[in-house]
Amino acid sequence: MGYSLREIQEILDGYYWNDDSSKDCLITNFEIEPRHFQPVKGNCFISISKKRWEAAHKNKQTQWVDGNKRILGHSEKCSLIITEKAIPALKDSIPQLIVKDSYRAISQLAKASRKKMTNPVIGITGSVGKSTTRLLFEHLLKEEHTLVATRGNHNTQAGVPLYGAKLCTNPDFAILEISLNALNNRGNQALNIEPDACIVTAIGEAHLSTLHSTANIARFKARIFEGLKKDGLAIINQDIAAKEFDILYDKAKQRTDRIRTYSMTSSEADLYLKHIASDKYVTSATVCYRGDEYEFQMKLAGKGTIENTLAVLLYLGENGYDLQHFIPKLLHFKSLDRIMELKTLTTADQRSVDILDDSHNASIPAMENALDTFRTRQKFYKGNKILVLGQVADLGENSQQLHDKLLPKILDAGFDYVFGHGKYMRQVIKQIPSSKVGGWFNNAHDLARRIPLYCSDDSLILLKGSVSGSDFRLTSHYLPEQLKQSSRQAISHEPSELAELLDCSFAARLYDEDDKNVYEKGNTQSQTIDGLGPLLLLYSLLEKGLKKGELTLSDWPTNNGSSIHGKPFRKGEPFLYEELLEELYMTQHPSVIFELAYRYFNSRKAAMEQILKLAQSFRLSDAASLNITGRYRVKEQQSYDVNDLFLVGSSMRKKGMEQQLPTIMNPASADVRGIIFGSERKSCLAFLNGFMFCIIGAVSSQQIVENILELYEQAEKKSLIKTGLKG
Known part of the structure; x- marks a missing residue:
């Protein structure tokens, strides 16, 4: 045909x-x-x-x-x-x-092809579980039947009718995913493919940026039943919340009395889960259907996969198939890549690590299911249990609130360390005890570099997050290679130890007045573990114009110690603006940074917003300036390299700001102007005679001084400078 x-x-x-x-x-x-x-x-x-x-x-x-x-x-x-x-x-x-x-x-071809199709058409929709349900059908039926089934993300306004057109061959089964996109106001594609059976797997927090509530999601998902053949089979997950379930049920009732339900919790459903148990790599489940019990096993199946299996078994049972015939096949089911995909890796120093990669995509229900699966699996591992969580995309104006609601589920998951990625996970990570936090990142590569340091032998890692809205999806690509290369596990997780393990080593570059890199030494691929906040704040102050006069220090949580002139950092202590600026140049004390931010911008928040604007305009690395003090903080991991320093320095030089910087060394009566900053390792941005020095990873200020001399002398040897310097 x-x-x-x-x-x-x-x-x-x-x-x-x-x-x-x-x-x-x-x-x-x-x-x-x-x-x-x-x-x-x-x-x-x-x-x-x-x-x-x-x-x-x-x-x-x-x-x-x-x-x-x-x-x-x-x-x-x-x-x-x-x-x-x-x-x-x-x-x-x-x-x-x-x-x-x-x-x-x-669509015209889809309608025509549907008339040629005399065999069952199954339409599947839901906030989560569509693809897994479709793949389960394919896995169980492909050996004995011809199939047309959705490929990839072809479950949209164009994809659904395209696969409807393929029904012209009259396969034994059509198994078609129908996303919300294919049910929206641009057209209900269920009307084109006219399913003989419709399955709704879940209603949850997804697409809230446009639909705003789960009730609205249910109303749109229920439109699948408008295309259901009269008196066809409607299958609905009974564990869907009552309000949303009723919306679905009432819509299905308009087309058919053949409405069947499945449940993970209620014995009132037509097919329900009676028992579930897991070991390290296999899940065993027992379901009840029409008075009979069926026991099956699946590899690494989480709650969501088991739930979708119930839907498939219910369809097969309702259409007269012997369920026992399909039970053995379930053990060999494999979903898409990065859907509960197990990756077993060994580090360079022979630590064994399992990655449970569920980063194919995410919604709030899918995130909760992944956390449940992690909780049941983690007890089988002797090593560290690690959560790596990206944000969930497309949640609209309530995104932060919905992410915050995940916190109890996260805290109950039984993890040793949690890593976060993306804007909305940042606030979640801040609410978790610091001793349990591996870090928050906005860069997948930096995230993947850090995770191996927290892995002991026989560790378990869960990867879960959306593929859109950030680069989190790349973590799945970067992490395996980082694990294979890892040769040491961090013990204390102190900044000094992390700086050593991450090879935050020395790097230096010399640029001429045309911003050309004329000499470099060290590991120029090296990155720091702190940020450029103080340097960008200084840039902003110089740009606004420096103030003069006296002020009294505010009550900052970081008020401790004394200034370079012996003044205590305490509420009410008088300082001159010039003294605070000198302190910013020399020590970058956080109370000084907070006070200057407040005095120049009226709030730390406003100052930080300006810093972020500068970082973006300079095209700095994503993690170069995440907090105003630049300090290492486990809950917001920062890093920059010599190129980031160059980008800031180049902008300063174009505005003549280098002349306002203090003298940091004075060999041969030539003023080297710049700033030395950083906590665990020292960085420096300095200027002399049209040359710019960018240095990171120095173990001391003395090393910086020595290398400025060396860089300058190297430039002399290349005949770039007529008169050399000697210390």
């Missing part, structure tokens, strides 16, 4: 540009991306222009490439092109059907 060229012409009311309608050709597959062509003949390419694609997506700018360009280079596998504009280069090789709207053609 499939389509002749004449049939497709009649369905789409088009015409053949090269008059090939009588050609003996059977079309059995439709694609909008030629890289997905089947290796056999019968592929039809639906060419959609960038203009048409963006018009169908509310004129949003996209990276879509014109279909007429996409097909070039793939024509050998193509038997038909449906397009709005002919492709002259392919005139003599492929029939081309010209239509008015190639995007609309997808």
